[in-house]
Amino acid sequence: DTGVSQDPRHKITKRGQNVTFRCDPISEHNRLYWYRQTLGQGPEFLTYFQNEAQLEKSRLLSDRFSAERPKGSFSTLEIQRTEQGDSAMYLCASSSDRRLGYGYTFGSGTRLTVV
Amino acid sequence: AQTVTQSQPEMSVQEAETVTLSCTYDTSESDYYLFWYKQPPSRQMILVIRQEAYKQQNATENRFSVNFQKAAKSFSLKISDSQLGDAAMYFCAYRSAALYSGNTPLVFGKGTRLSVIA
Numbered sequence: 300d301t302g303v304s305q306d307p308r309h310k311i312t313k314r315g316q317n318v319t320f321r322c323d324p325i326s327e328h329n330r331l332y333w334y335r336q337t338l339g340q341g342p343e344f345l346t347y348f349q350n351e352a353q354l355e356k357s358r359l360l361s362d363r364f365s366a367e368r369p370k371g372s373f374s375t376l377e378i379q380r381t382e383q384g385d386s387a388m389y390l391c392a393s394s395s396d397r398r399l400g401y402g403y404t405f406g407s408g409t410r411l412t413v414v
Numbered sequence: 415a416q417t418v419t420q421s422q423p424e425m426s427v428q429e430a431e432t433v434t435l436s437c438t439y440d441t442s443e444s445d446y447y448l449f450w451y452k453q454p455p456s457r458q459m460i461l462v463i464r465q466e467a468y469k470q471q472n473a474t475e476n477r478f479s480v481n482f483q484k485a486a487k488s489f490s491l492k493i494s495d496s497q498l499g500d501a502a503m504y505f506c507a508y509r510s511a512a513l514y515s516g517n518t519p520l521v522f523g524k525g526t527r528l529s530v531i532a
Contacts, residue, residue, distance in 0.1 A: 332519055341418075341505050341522035342459075355519065391460070392520075400447045400466055400511065403520060405459040 301325075303406035305391050312381055319377045320409045324393030331374050332403060333366055334390040337361065342390055348374060349396075380412045402404045416441045418508050420523035427496045428531050435526045436492045437506030445511040448482065448489045449520070454502040462504070465489065467511070483507075493528075501530045 304323040312318050324331045329350050334342035345364070346356045360366075361380075368374040378385055388394035388410050392403035417440045427433035438517075439448070450462040464472045465482050473480050481490045493500055506523040 318478075339525070339527075341524045343490055344519045344521070347519055367427070400464065400506070400509075402447070402449045402451075402461045404461075405443075405451075407458040 303391055303393055303404050305389075305406035305409050307409060309410050309412075310406060311414060312369045314383060314413055315380055317377065317379045318381060318411065319375055320389055321373060321375050321408060322371045322373070322391030324391070325395075325404055328393035329371070330394045330396065330402070330407075331368055332392045333374070333376050334392065334393070336388040337386075337388055345376075346377075364410075378411075381411075383413045386411055386413045415522050415526060416508050416510070418506050418521050418523035421436070422505055422526045423524070424435075424527045426525070426529040426531055427500075429496055429498060431496055432492060432494045433496055433528065435493075435504050435506075435528070436450070437489045439487050439489065439506070439508050441487070441508065441510075443510055443512070447509045447511060448480075449490075449507040449509070450478070450480070450491045451505045451507060451522075452500075452502045453505065453525075454499075459505070462517050463482075463491065496530050498530050498532060501528055503527050 300358040306321045332347040336342045348368040363379045366376045388408045390408045392405045394403045420437045446467045448465045451459045453459045463475045477494045499520045503525045507524045
């Protein structure tokens with residue numbers, strides 16, 4: 300169990316560019332979550348997957364955001380035409396339905412800066 | 415929708431002393447889980463302690479304990495014998511226990527920044 304991995308750790312991009320983040324969950328976890336966290340705030344839910352199915356999307360997830368989890372393994376979060384307001388820490392977490400009450404395991408996050 | 419409120423943006427404690435962080439939540443559900451997460455500066459979020467709503471006994475993990483008041487919808491975290499390594503953001507979080515009720519992601523409060531003074 301190597302934990303939840305996120306790549307890259309940091310990303311600086313120019314406004315209007317597209318960016319893609321990757322998350323590798325704990326292998327036996329069937330659920331995968333994306334959260335966004337701005338400075339000094341708590342994580343805000345974006346979307347989650349149960350296996351390969353995307354079951355819920357927050358209204359925070361505008362049309363410029365898309366997430367995938369092919370084959371129920373790793374996940375990608377893409378932001379198109381980035382805006383300065385997209386600057387934040389993007390957190391990925393995973394969990395198992397067999398351990399519902401045990402919370403999530405989080406990755407270290409991807410910090411996005413849009414200049 | 416469930417909400418989690420942490421009314422203390424910042425707290426400080428002397429090393430070796432005890433500090434209590436407050437959390438209240440709002441829900442119409444009877445079965446759920448509550449969590450405290452710790453996020454050190456520039457490091458990943460880790461689970462500190464968890465509580466199942468159907469259990470009346472307060473959870474304890476070494477120096478960390480909770481005071482769970484279900485009727486009052488209150489879930490405070492007590493850190494005893496505070497250490498310098500306890501300095502971090504602490505987040506209270508709620509999760510429904512209904513596995514297939516639809517949206518069951520963790521709902522977080524805004525956090526409390528804890529400073530430990532040597």
